[in-house]
Every structure is written in structure tokens, then in C-alpha cells.
Amino acid sequence: MTDREELIRIVRGDITDETVDAIVNAANSSLLGGGGVDGAIHRRGGPAILEATRELRATTLPDGLPTGQAVATTAGDLAARWVIHAVGPVWSGSEDRTPLLQNAYRSSLRVARELGARTLAFPAISAGVYGWPMDDAARIAVSTVRAVLSSGVGSVEHVRFVLFSDEAFDAFREAAGE
Template identity: 55%
Template sequence: MVLRIEAVRGDITREHLDAIVNAANSTLLGGGGVDGAIHDAAGPALLAECRELRRTVLPDGLAVGDAVATGAGLLPARWVIHTVGPNAYRGQRDPALLASCFTRSLDVAAQVGAASVAFPAVSAGIYGWDVHDVARIAVGAIRAWAEAAVGAPTPARGRHVQLVRFVLFADAVLAAFEAALAAPAGTAEPVGS
């Protein structure tokens, strides 16, 4: 399997891909930044689906580093994959937790049959992670996921995902991701994975 990875500057809520990833909080009920923008653009159906998840399968919320899919409401994507990034301000500085956000999101994307997935810079910004670290860890985690998917016996892992697009809100963030993508694969490996 060949997985194409690219980075663009843009608005993730306008992406016409199969799935977009939401940098959610554990409540799944909306918040600020990317999370708030996705909930606003998706309309009330997304919040209703998230509330149902909380009522049924996630009564304690979504754990840091995990991911879950919902429909996309009014968004042009088919699915929203919610992941909770580690918050550096709360002492959550383990790179493996951040890498898990990306790999678990890809696992979920493969399970729902998404061929294309858009990611924001999970944990950069209000969660306090340095954008260069986020870029390096994200690119390394996705490359490792794609490598593990080659020849994997389970069709749920890597069978469908063909494109990962980082959709980033600022030039400086885009530059960090472009640098991580340009680095040789061995140098972008996430620490602790």
C-alpha cells in the first residue's frame, strides 16, 4: 500500500475528503479552536451524535490518544474522527500519547472505509505542544502506521486509507509540517514508539 501524505494551508471544515479529524476534548461536546469550528460547521447533528456516544459507549468521555468516528453533519466530509490530544499544560508530554492520536485515527478511518483523511495539528496551540514536535511526531506516526499496514493480515488496518492531508491554519504551522515531510523517514519517527 502506498499512502500519500501532504500538507496544505486551509480550513479543515471545507475539506471534501472522506474523513476529517477533530482535535476534540474528552467530553466530545465541542470546545474552542478546531473542535469548535468543526462543531459549528457540522451543525446540530454532530453534537447529537456525540451526546449519544457519551450516553451509551463513552460515559466517561474519550481517553487521551484514542479516537472514535461519527457522521459529519453538514460538513462536506462523510465522517468526523474525534481524537483527544495530550495537553502539555496538564503534564501530558508523552510523545507516544500524541502519536497514538494519529495512528488510532487512521485505524478508525480504515474501519469505516475512508480512503482520504484530513488532520489538524493535534495538540499544537491551546494544548501547548511545540508545533515542530507535533509535526515530527505526526509524520513519523503516520509513516510507521503505513509501513505496518503493508502486508498486514487484517484488512481493517490500512486497506482503504490512501491519502492523509494535514490541513493547517497558519503559514508557520504549514512550514513545520512541510519540514517534517521533507525529512528522511528515519528522522521523523516519533519518540517513544
């Protein structure tokens, strides 16, 4: 393991409680809030996040954010500086959408690098209402983030996967080899 890989941590908790430079939101393409992690981040972050996403929709993203892409806004009342909204794919049993899920993580790390963020908290993108099987979602998330961090490119020094359920926590620990 490289030093960068060792800076990936798996924690059980509420991502809205994290004190990091940026929290990644498992967003929908509308960017206007939703359920699960997305709803929790919007509720806890307050109206500034919704105002920022509405501005994005009115200007640069009138059709919403494409699947696999990420964009940053203020974090509002959260302890983080920024929220990076990443749209993961809906799981499909008939089509391999793994590259889109990988790209949601890569895009988030690229945006973090552009912001100069050093610490980042991820949820399990696509593993909630989007139906991605948790073990597979964890494997893809951990391997993708490790690959990006091991390249040594960028400002990100610490990544936490913050998982709300025991199932997610256990799946990510196993994927990380803990």
C-alpha cells in the same frame, strides 16, 4: 519513499472545507465541542455532530473519550462522510507524553480503516490550546502517520495535514521534508 508515504500532503487551509471521507477533529475528552479546530468543526458541521457525540456520552463513553483514543461520528453538514474525534494530550515540559500523541494519530487511522475511509484530513493535534510545540507536534504527526501508512495495512490511501496558520504549515512541510 514508498507510494503510501507519497500520499501524505501538507496543505494550508481550513479543515472544515476539505472534501475527504473523514476529517479528524482535535477534540477534547468531553466530545461536546470547544475552541479551535474542535469548535470550527462543530459549528460548520451543524447540530448532527453534537447530537452524535451526546449519544456517545450517554451510552458507550459516559466518562468521555480517553487521551490518545479516537471515535467516529457523522460529519453533519461537512463535505466529509465522518468526523473522527481524537483526543491528544496536553503538552508537559516535565513528562513525555509523546506516546499519547502518537496514539491519537494511530487510533484515528485505525478508526478510518474500520470505517473503510480512503481519504483523511488531519489538523495539528495538541498543537493549539493544548500547547504542544509546533515543530515537535509536526515531527510526531508526520512520522507516526508515515509509519502506519508504510505498513500497508488498511484502506487509507491519502492523508492531508490541513494547517490553518503559516507557522503550522511551515513546521509540517519541514517535518515532511518538503
